[in-house]
Amino acid sequence: MPSKLTIKDLHVSVGETPILRGVDLEMNQGEVHALMGPNGSGKSTLAYAIAGHPKYTVDGGSILLDGEDVLEMEPSDRARAGLFLAFQYPVTIPGVKVHDFLRHAISNVRNPDRKEGEELISMREFRKELRDRMSEQRIEPEFARRYLNDGFSGGEKKRMEILQLAMLKPKFAFLDETDSGLDTDAVNFVSESVRRLSTENEMGVLIITHHDRLLQYNVPSITHVMLGGRIVETGGAELAQELHTAGYEKIRERHPEAAVEQAEQEQVAGV
Amino acid sequence: MSTETKSQVDIGDYQYGFHDPEDKYTFKSRKGLDKEIVAQISEMKGEPDWMRQFRLDSLEIFESRPMPNWGGDMSELDFQDIFYYVRASDKQERDWDDVPDDIRKTYDRLGIPEAEKKYLAGVKAQYESEVVYGSLQEDLAKQGVLFTDTDSALKEHEEIFREYFGTVIPPGDNKFAALNSAVWSGGSFIYVPPGVEIEFPLQAYFRINSQNMGQFERTLIIVDEGAKVHYVEGCTAPTYTSDSLHSAVVEIIVKKRGRCRYTTIQNWSNNVYNLVTKRAMAYGDALMEWVDGNLGSGLTMKYPAVWLMEPGARGETLSIAFANTDQHQDAGAKMVHCAPNTSSRIISKSISKGGGRSSYRGLVKVNNDADRCKSNVVCDALILDPDSRSDTYPYIEIDDADVAIEHEATVSKIAEEQMFYLMSRGLTEAEASSMIVTGFIEPLVKELPMEYAVEMNRLIELQMEGSVG
Numbered sequence: 001m002p003s004k005l006t007i008k009d010l011h012v013s014v015g016e017t018p019i020l021r022g023v024d025l026e027m028n029q030g031e032v033h034a035l036m037g038p039n040g041s042g043k044s045t046l047a048y049a050i051a052g053h054p055k056y057t058v059d060g061g062s063i064l065l066d067g068e069d070v071l072e073m074e075p076s077d078r079a080r081a082g083l084f085l086a087f088q089y090p091v092t093i094p095g096v097k098v099h100d101f102l103r104h105a106i107s108n109v110r111n112p113d114r115k116e117g118e119e120l121i122s123m124r125e126f127r128k129e130l131r132d133r134m135s136e137q138r139i140e141p142e143f144a145r146r147y148l149n150d151g152f153s154g155g156e157k158k159r160m161e162i163l164q165l166a167m168l169k170p171k172f173a174f175l176d177e178t179d180s181g182l183d184t185d186a187v188n189f190v191s192e193s194v195r196r197l198s199t200e201n202e203m204g205v206l207i208i209t210h211h212d213r214l215l216q217y218n219v220p221s222i223t224h225v226m227l228g229g230r231i232v233e234t235g236g237a238e239l240a241q242e243l244h245t246a247g248y249e250k251i252r253e254r255h256p257e258a259a260v261e262q263a264e265q266e267q268v269a270g271v
Numbered sequence: 272m273s274t275e276t277k278s279q280v281d282i283g284d285y286q287y288g289f290h291d292p293e294d295k296y297t298f299k300s301r302k303g304l305d306k307e308i309v310a311q312i313s314e315m316k317g318e319p320d321w322m323r324q325f326r327l328d329s330l331e332i333f334e335s336r337p338m339p340n341w342g343g344d345m346s347e348l349d350f351q352d353i354f355y356y357v358r359a360s361d362k363q364e365r366d367w368d369d370v371p372d373d374i375r376k377t378y379d380r381l382g383i384p385e386a387e388k389k390y391l392a393g394v395k396a397q398y399e400s401e402v403v404y405g406s407l408q409e410d411l412a413k414q415g416v417l418f419t420d421t422d423s424a425l426k427e428h429e430e431i432f433r434e435y436f437g438t439v440i441p442p443g444d445n446k447f448a449a450l451n452s453a454v455w456s457g458g459s460f461i462y463v464p465p466g467v468e469i470e471f472p473l474q475a476y477f478r479i480n481s482q483n484m485g486q487f488e489r490t491l492i493i494v495d496e497g498a499k500v501h502y503v504e505g506c507t508a509p510t511y512t513s514d515s516l517h518s519a520v521v522e523i524i525v526k527k528r529g530r531c532r533y534t535t536i537q538n539w540s541n542n543v544y545n546l547v548t549k550r551a552m553a554y555g556d557a558l559m560e561w562v563d564g565n566l567g568s569g570l571t572m573k574y575p576a577v578w579l580m581e582p583g584a585r586g587e588t589l590s591i592a593f594a595n596t597d598q599h600q601d602a603g604a605k606m607v608h609c610a611p612n613t614s615s616r617i618i619s620k621s622i623s624k625g626g627g628r629s630s631y632r633g634l635v636k637v638n639n640d641a642d643r644c645k646s647n648v649v650c651d652a653l654i655l656d657p658d659s660r661s662d663t664y665p666y667i668e669i670d671d672a673d674v675a676i677e678h679e680a681t682v683s684k685i686a687e688e689q690m691f692y693l694m695s696r697g698l699t700e701a702e703a704s705s706m707i708v709t710g711f712i713e714p715l716v717k718e719l720p721m722e723y724a725v726e727m728n729r730l731i732e733l734q735m736e737g738s739v740g
Contacts, residue, residue: 051695054687079697091688095710101693104706108697116701117732147710164696 002029003066003082003171005204010061012042012049017268019045021229021261022061029171030202032218034240036209037226038248040269041262043208044088046226047174051085052078065171079105080112082171086161086178092149098160099144102130102167109168133166137193154181162193169197172204179214191217215240225251228261303351306330309453312356316422316456319429329442329452336446342632343570343599348544353516355454355487411469417462418473421489424460431462435493439522439550439578448548451487451520458488458519461502463529468499472534472720490521494529494557501532503720516544517568523551525559527581532560536723538730539568541597549575550605556583562718563590564727565600566734574632576605579613579644586615589715594627594659595734603633603664606646608674614645620712621652623659624734630662631680639670650680653711655704705735 005027012020020042027033035043049056050063052075063070065081073081093101107120120126130144137159149157158178165173175194179187195217198205207214215237223239224231227248232255233239243251252259301308309330313323338345411418417428424432442452463469494500517539525531531551539545545568551559561575577586588604606615621629631650652661663680685707693703709716709728716724 051691053691053695074700075691075694076697076699076703079695085695087692091686091692093689093692093707093710095713096706101696101706104698104702105693105696108699108702116699147713168696 002202003204004028005070005083005172006062006064007046007050008062008064010046010049010063011059012045013057013059014045014055018059019056019229019265020049023226023229023231025224025231027172027204027206029204030198031204031222032198032220033204033206034209034215034220034223034237035206035226035231036223036240036243038262038266040266041226042229042265043226044176045229047085047176047206047208050078050083050174051075076108077112079168079170080109084165084168084170084173086158086165086173086175088176088178088180090149090157090161092147092152094147094150096148097145098148099130101148102126102164105164106167109170129167133163137163137166138189139163155183155186158182158186158190162190162197166193166197169201170203172206173198174206174208175214176208177210178207179209184213187213188217190214194218227251227255228258228263228265230258230261232258302354304330304353304355304450304454308355312454312456315356318425321433322425325437325442326453326455329449332442333446333449333453336449339446339572342572342601342630345544345570348516350450350516353486356456411473414467414469415464416467416469417460419460421458421460421491422456424491428460428462431493432460432491435522435524436491437522439524439552440520440548445548447518447546448520451489451518451548455487455489455520458490458521459492459502459504460490461492461500463494463498463500465495465526466497467495469501472501472503474503486517488519490519492521492523492531492533494523494525494531496526497528498526499530501534503534503723515542517546518544519547519549521547521549521575523549523559525551525553525557527555528557529554530558530560532562533575534562534719534723536564536566536719536727537568537571538566539571541567541569543568545571545573547571547573549573550578551576551586552578552580553584553586555581557581558585559587561588561590561604562715563588563602563604564715564719565591565602566593566730567595568598568600570599570601572601574603574605574634576607576634577615578607579609579615579641581610582612584610584613586613588617588619589718590617590619591712591715592619592621592629592631593731593734594621594623594629596625596627598627600627600629601632602629603631605634606636607634608637608641608644608646611640611642611644613641616646617648617650618715619648619650620715621650621661622655622708622711623652623661624655626656626658628660628662630664632664632666634666634668635676635678636668637671637674637676641671642673644671644674646674646676648676648678650678651711652680652682653708654682654684655708701735705732708735 007023007025010020010023023046037043045056049058058071070078103120103126108114110121131141134141139159149160152160178190182190191214194205197203207218219237220240223235223237225233225243232251306327309326310323313326440448442449461473492502523531523533537545553559559577563575565571565573575588579586586606590602590604592600592602594600600621603619604617606617617633619631621631623629629652633648635646635648637644648665650663654661661682665678667676685704689707690703693706694700709731716727719727
């Protein structure tokens with residue numbers, strides 16, 4: 001049975017500042033969703049809150065994965081349960097080799113009951129799989145031995161995120177501005193990868209983006225628009241299209257209350 | 272972050288004491304230190320008069336020197352409550368059942384073979400290495416390499432021994448060097464003849480039938496012109512001991528164009544004061560490298576030094592310190608530029624955790640006629656929780672204007688973003704922090720021989736487990 005992620009009335013703040021003010025979202029495995037909205041509307045916050053970043057405090061609401069309470073889980077357990085966040089700005093971890101990191105990650109995600117210190121997945125299998133996936137992502141084999149994101153270009157970092165997506169095969173992936181900072185060719189390549197991975201693995205994908213390029217390859221079945229910390233509209237692919245051509249003015253007009261909150265948030269964030 | 276140390280990895284003295292069972296000492300000194308005991312030690316070892324006198328003179332120096340008032344807290348160190356000389360066979364008398372559980376568990380988790388476990392725990396004093404390493408010994412001997420324990424070297428190679436012994440670190444150097452000079456026993460002696468390059472690392476394992484590491488071991492290495500050696504001592508695995516003081520002296524001479532690398536990993540139990548003097552003299556175009564890893568011990572004070580004696584000499588120290596609960600690592604390096612065109616590099620990485628304290632203490636000294644010297648010092652400290660502490664004490668003394676000295680120091684905490692990133696990929700908090708710590712010291716660990724590197728990483732994992740929360 002396909003999995004289902006249900007977010008209800010989610011309120012999240014960072015420090016004293018409320019960012020999400022009641023988000024409702026429902027996703028099924030295999031669906032492609034687009035999440036759009038102006039800067040500061042709370043898109044990334046939603047992604048971080050789903051992944052369990054400690055800086056994002058959940059003040060109310062719920063996130064359920066097939067009825068299981070995600071908010072009760074540590075970030076590592078969320079990953080093991082099948083949630084994945086592709087970071088907009090992946091961090092550098094000096095001295096940690098891509099290869100070692102990924103072998104640990106995969107051992108845990110594929111054997112969710114694995115305890116610290118227990119066997120990792122077999123080196124030979126892992127190596128082969130990593131080599132194949134890297135070549136699909138057009139990542140040079142030497143990257144396996146490099147330190148995680150250390151000295152990587154923007155594009156290399158993004159490809160590394162997609163590589164992890166390909167290896168970890170989550171049920172639901174949240175791509176936070178994966179297209180930002182990439183040139184057209186790179187965006188096309190990443191988009192195509194995501195499309196293929198989501199089809200092959202029946203992933204549910206939430207694509208957070210300002211642009212429609214990523215969406216040309218990954219035509220969303222559902223488009224959500226965020227404003228002032230809420231999802232104010234949900235529609236089909238045509239909604240993404242409309243936003244791309246017309247911007248958010250009409251959205252603000254249709255949702256004056258959220259627009260005011262959005263303006264406040266922008267002021268706080270200094271957008 | 273609260274801290275609970277689950278796997279308190281206890282470390283003992285890694286006494287690879289391969290003593291000869293035929294060589295029966297009939298003596299065990301009483302506790303404490305005086306002329307009688309020092310004279311007895313020398314007598315029991317059947318030493319020549321000059322060594323006996325050297326020991327007695329050293330004792331006087333030791334007694335006349337005040338305790339150092341810097342570094343760490345040594346107020347509980349009682350010199351009269353220590354056995355200064357125990358014949359090797361007495362060390363076997365510990366029962367396996369007396370070895371603390373946590374240490375036995377650590378051995379299991381490091382995957383140490385049964386025979387070696389008992390050896391490390393001091394249950395068994397002899398490690399069955401003769402068969403494996405016998406042929407290597409022969410090869411070395413054919414090339415004229417001398418590799419033996421220091422006591423045997425005094426007996427068998429007295430002339431060369433006497434020429435160098437005590438020349439790099441004289442007894443008057445410091446209180447603990449004087450103590451070692453008075454009561455030393457065991458340690459390694461290596462002489463590599465001109466032009467001989469030993470390609471595999473020499474380890475205590477290779478030596479047989481000799482008492483190696485003890486509380487007061489004394490190591491002397493002479494690398495003749497154009498020769499090359501890499502010596503590895505110590506062990507990442509915890510070795511259990513009830514001895515409370517380890518005070519070693521390591522003297523190294525690297526002649527023109529010679530190369531020497533000395534790798535140590537020490538991992539002592541918390542009851543041990545680890546106070547070691549290590550110094551090398553590097554002559555024209557020679558290279559001396561110290562790779563020094565310190566885990567465990569209540570207090571470690573150790574600053575491997577290179578004196579750059581002639582033009583073109585290079586000195587390098589890579590040091591890693593891990594201070595856990597109730598541990599203070601006061602470690603660093605000294606580089607003394609005595610000649611022009613000499614260069615030195617110090618890289619120090621320290622980790623403090625669970626209330627542990629690590630200090631970098633280093634000296635770069637340039638004498639006044641040492642023109643065009645270069646020195647580069649990089650210290651990185653990682654502090655894992657608010658209870659832990661890290662300090663840096665860089666001393667720079669320059670008597671010459673024409674030099675290039677660089678010093679960089681960073682102190683960091685494990686970044687929340689790095690932790691979250693790794694955890695969001697399914698790693699537990701402990702796995703994530705241990706991976707970040709392992710990554711932090713990776714630039715140094717990769718310099719270690721393979722088996723040490725593997726064990727070192729495993730040990731860090733054990734130290735990190737269940738410790739962050």
